[in-house]
Amino acid sequence: MHPAWRTLLQKTSLEDDPYGAAHFGDPSTESAMLLGDGTHCPLPGVGVIQVRGEDARAFLHAQLTQDIESLETGEARLAGYCNPKGRLLAVLQVLLADDGYLLLAERGLLDSLIRRLRMYILRSRVSLDDVTGQYQAIGVAGGRMELLTDVVGTLPDAPGRVHQAGDLLAFRPFSSESVLLLATAHETPSLWERLQAAGPPAGPQAWRLLAIRHGLPAVYPETIESFVPQQVNLEITEGVHFRKGCYPGQEVVARMHYLGRPSRRMYRFGAGHGHLPAAGVRISDGDDRTAGTVVQAAIGPEETELLAVLRTACEGRQDLTAEGLALSPRDLPYDPNPEA
Numbered sequence: 328m329h330p331a332w333r334t335l336l337q338k339t340s341l342e343d344d345p346y347g348a349a350h351f352g353d354p355s356t357e358s359a360m361l362l363g364d365g366t367h368c369p370l371p372g373v374g375v376i377q378v379r380g381e382d383a384r385a386f387l388h389a390q391l392t393q394d395i396e397s398l399e400t401g402e403a404r405l406a407g408y409c410n411p412k413g414r415l416l417a418v419l420q421v422l423l424a425d426d427g428y429l430l431l432a433e434r435g436l437l438d439s440l441i442r443r444l445r446m447y448i449l450r451s452r453v454s455l456d457d458v459t460g461q462y463q464a465i466g467v468a469g470g471r472m473e474l475l476t477d478v479v480g481t482l483p484d485a486p487g488r489v490h491q492a493g494d495l496l497a498f499r500p501f502s503s504e505s506v507l508l509l510a511t512a513h514e515t516p517s518l519w520e521r522l523q524a525a526g527p528p529a530g531p532q533a534w535r536l537l538a539i540r541h542g543l544p545a546v547y548p549e550t551i552e553s554f555v556p557q558q559v560n561l562e563i564t565e566g567v568h569f570r571k572g573c574y575p576g577q578e579v580v581a582r583m584h585y586l587g588r589p590s591r592r593m594y595r596f597g598a599g600h601g602h603l604p605a606a607g608v609r610i611s612d613g614d615d616r617t618a619g620t621v622v623q624a625a626i627g628p629e630e631t632e633l634l635a636v637l638r639t640a641c642e643g644r645q646d647l648t649a650e651g652l653a654l655s656p657r658d659l660p661y662d663p664n665p666e667a
Contacts, residue, residue, distance in 0.1 A: 348603055350530030350626075355600075357529035358536050359628035365469015365504070367522040368534040373464035374434035375509065376441060379427035380453040387421065387428060390447060390575065392556055394568040398423050401489050403498055405543070405566035407556045408440065413579025414552040416443060418544050418561065422489050422498055429496075429509070434459060435548045447575075463515045466534040467522065468505035474521050475506070478514075482506055501541050502660075532603075536625040539632050542659040544593060545623050549607030556580055557589040558636050559622060563661055588666040591636050593622060596647070596654040598631040604649045610635055613646030621649055632657065639664065 350357055360366040378387060388395040393406035403422040407415050417440050420431040432440060437457050444455055467475060475482060479492045483499035483506060490497045495518075496509040510518055522528070538545065544559035544566075555576075556567050562584065569584055583589060598604075603624055610619040619637035626632075631652065641647065642664070647654040 348530075348532045348605075348625075350532055351528065354530065354532055354626040355628055358533045358626060360527075361468050361529050361533045361536065362628065363469065365467070365471040366526060366529045366533070367468075367471050368466040368529045368531055370464035370466050370507070370531050370534060372434050372531055373459075373507075374432050374437040374457070375459045375462050375464075376430040376432070376437060376444075377427055377456045377458045378430060378453065379456075380451070382451040382453050383428055386448065386451050386453045388571065389573065390444060391419070391421065392561065392567045392574060392577075392580065393421060394571040395421065395428075396571075400425065401491075403487050403489050403500070405561070405564060407561050407566055408443075409556070409574070409576030409580065410552055411575050412552075413555045413576035413583075415546050415554050415556060415559070415561075416440065416551055418546050418559070418566070420498070420500060422496070424489065424491055424496060429458075431498075431507075433545065433547055436546065436551070439551070461511060462509040463512070465508045465510060465519070465522070466505065466537075467508060468503070468537070471522065471525055472504060472506060474525055475508070478518055478521075479508075501537050501543075503537060503541070505537060532625045535623060536627055536632060539595065539623060539625055539634050540660075542593070542595060542634065542661060542663075544634070545606070547606035547623070549605065550620065550622065553607070553620060554591075554622075554636055555583065555589075557583050558591040558593065560593045560659075560661075560663055563663070563665065590639060591619065592639050592642070592663045593634055593636050594642065594663055595657040595659050596633050596635060597627075597657050598624075598633060598649065598652040598654050600626070600630060601652055602650055603631060604633065604652065608649050610637065610647055610649045610654070612641060612644060618644070618647055 391406040422429040494511040608621040622634040624633035
């Protein structure tokens with residue numbers, strides 16, 4: 328492992344920072360860099376599962392909320408993985424690369440996720456492997472992306488696109504100018520040195536701010552089986568396909584879609600500057616009643632920003648708090664209540 332990369336990973340180690348809130352001294356400035364001229368972020372919290380075999384496509388199609396059978400090489404799609412009661416065990420990015428499918432999820436979920444998936448393999452010709460150790464994940468945004476063209480060639484030009492150059496994968500998860508790189512140990516040293524020469528990095532929490540501003544859900548160990556897909560707006564962000572057929576929890580998800588409307592939805596909030604609430608933290612109203620749950624949070628240039636699943640009846644309330652932080656509603660890039 329490259330010494331500079333090892334040092335950065337030590338500063339952002341999962342053991343010391345399971346929520347991925349690490350930074351390099353000034354999280355507000357780092358977030359401003361990411362949203363402004365751009366920077367690069369080490370992402371040690373990204374876990375990678377490789378799925379291969381003759382039945383890999385059919386197997387994943389029958390397990391996830393997304394249509395995998397129509398996924399083509401060079402594409403990626405958001406998906407959920409549910410228990411039989413329709414509760415999310417993980418939110419995944421599914422990439423189809425030259426050597427099979429790659430599932431990107433929070434690293435802390437991988438052991439339980441692989442165990443659960445293997446329960447359903449039965450006689451299918453499928454292999455599931457945790458290949459996180461084979462890759463170093465790096466987020467690159469803004470003008471810093473120009474440095475990648477010599478290494479990657481043509482960068483993905485739209486969200487959900489994947490470009491592969493040898494062992495290096497470039498994936499565009501957001502509509503903003505940013506890419507997530509999966510680099511092998513062979514590719515990382517020269518790539519990292521080139522990025523470092525262009526300017527300082529930002530911590531993983533700055534990268535999470537992009538997901539928050541795009542209204543993309545996440546599941547952490549603290550929130551496993553806490554939400555059904557619609558409660559985290561997974562169908563609005565195109566992570567649920569309602570005509571693909573059965574998968575674990577499909578009946579619950581479909582019933583909510585066709586016969587009712589969610590009583591909870593995910594909203595974005597600002598919370599001033601102060602304590603950073605972790606995933607799973609309770610949100611309460613002015614009467615100290617439970618109003619919702621924090622999905623994820625990050626420190627932005629001007630305030631802490633977070634996504635939270637909230638009772639729809641509480642939308643727009645001005646008396647909501649999370650661990651004493653007053654929450655103010657902020658816009659999402661989509662309507663969180665399309666049924667209304």
